[in-house]
Amino acid sequence: MSGSKSSVPESGAPAPEALSLTVHSVPALVPQRRRLSGRLQMLLVLAVCAAPVLASYFTYYVVRPSGRTNYSELIDPQRPLPEQVWRTLDGTPVTSTALRGQWLLVAVAGGACDAACEKTLYLQRQLRETLGKERDRLDKVWFVVDDAPVRPEVLKAISPPGAEATVLRVPRDALAGWLAPAAGRTLEQHLYIVDPMGHWMMRSPADPQAAELKRDLDKLLRASSSWDRPGR
Numbered sequence: 001m002s003g004s005k006s007s008v009p010e011s012g013a014p015a016p017e018a019l020s021l022t023v024h025s026v027p028a029l030v031p032q033r034r035r036l037s038g039r040l041q042m043l044l045v046l047a048v049c050a051a052p053v054l055a056s057y058f059t060y061y062v063v064r065p066s067g068r069t070n071y072s073e074l075i076d077p078q079r080p081l082p083e084q085v086w087r088t089l090d091g092t093p094v095t096s097t098a099l100r101g102q103w104l105l106v107a108v109a110g111g112a113c114d115a116a117c118e119k120t121l122y123l124q125r126q127l128r129e130t131l132g133k134e135r136d137r138l139d140k141v142w143f144v145v146d147d148a149p150v151r152p153e154v155l156k157a158i159s160p161p162g163a164e165a166t167v168l169r170v171p172r173d174a175l176a177g178w179l180a181p182a183a184g185r186t187l188e189q190h191l192y193i194v195d196p197m198g199h200w201m202m203r204s205p206a207d208p209q210a211a212e213l214k215r216d217l218d219k220l221l222r223a224s225s226s227w228d229r230p231g232r
Contacts, residue, residue, distance in 0.1 A: 070219070071212035072193065072202040079178050081198030086168045089150060094168060097198065101232030103138045103221065104194035108179065108187040111148030117188065121158050121165075123210055124191060128163065130214055134221045136230035140165040141194075145172040145187070182206065193220065196228055 084096045107124050109117035121142065128135050140158065142165055144150060150167065158165045172187070178200055181187050185206050191213065193202035202220075204213050221228075 070202070070216055071209070072204045072216045073182070075201050075203060078195075078199040078201045081194070081200075082174070082178050084170075084174055086170045086174070089144070089155075089167055089169065098232075099139075099141065099166070099194075100198045101196050102230075103196055103217075103224075103228070104141050104192075105138055105217070106141045106143065106179070106192040106194060108143045108145060108175070108190075108192075110146040110188075111144045111150045113151065113154050118154065118157075120188070120191065121154070123208065123213075125158055125160075125163070125165075127210060127214055127217060130210075131217060131221065134218075135163075137221055137228060138217070142167045143170045143175065144168065145170060145175070179203075193217070195220075196224075 081096055081099065085093050086096055087093055105124055105127060107117075107120050109120065113121070124140050124142075128138050128140055131138060140163075142158065144167060147169070155167065158167075175187065179187060179192050180203075181190055182203065182205075189206040191204040191208055192200055193204075193216070194200050202216060204216075
């Protein structure tokens with residue numbers, strides 16, 4: 001038919017080439033993504049495991065801004081809790097590392113506990129109580145550094161039901177590699193702050209002021225709230 005186009009090629013004309021598609025190779029993205037995901041998971045696990053240690057150092061430095069605001073003296077470097085065997089007042093052996101897992105507010109005094117000792121222990125008790133809902137993250141510890149008997153009325157005063165103090169007999173020389181007084185002072189004149197991993201990190205001034213020392217404790221507990229929980 002005149003003017004029509006036929007789909008059949010004219011005789012002798014070469015047939016058109018068949019349309020072909022070339023598929024190029026695609027990079028193996030899935031295995032690469034899996035490897036990347038595995039590495040990220042491994043790094044996440046390592047970060048979680050290291051978090052308490054990192055948090056401890058963050059806690060240490062968060063109270064060391066450019067202008068000093070901490071009342072207590074920061075201990076640099078921090079001193080780790082020694083592995084020793086101490087004793088309760090009835091002679092039961094206690095491994096020192098059993099104290100780990102809680103913030104500690106530590107007092108040191110002889111068993112006779114004179115007026116200065118009573119004042120320190122009273123301050124220790126009051127500081128913990130003023131922490132409110134955070135008080136269960138802090139333990140009161142009294143190291144008795146001699147063999148003198150401890151008066152029952154003193155024990156009763158520092159250990160009301162539900163807020164008992166940990167009282168241990170520890171030879172004075174056993175503490176020498178861990179706690180230390182300021183120059184010209186004695187162990188008995190300070191309160192000592194120990195982090196949950198057993199690092200001694202702060203020392204109060206002699207005859208500390210309650211309001212100032214409480215501010216230090218508030219800062220420490222606030223800075224560590226993301227990783228520290230009450231109890232061991």
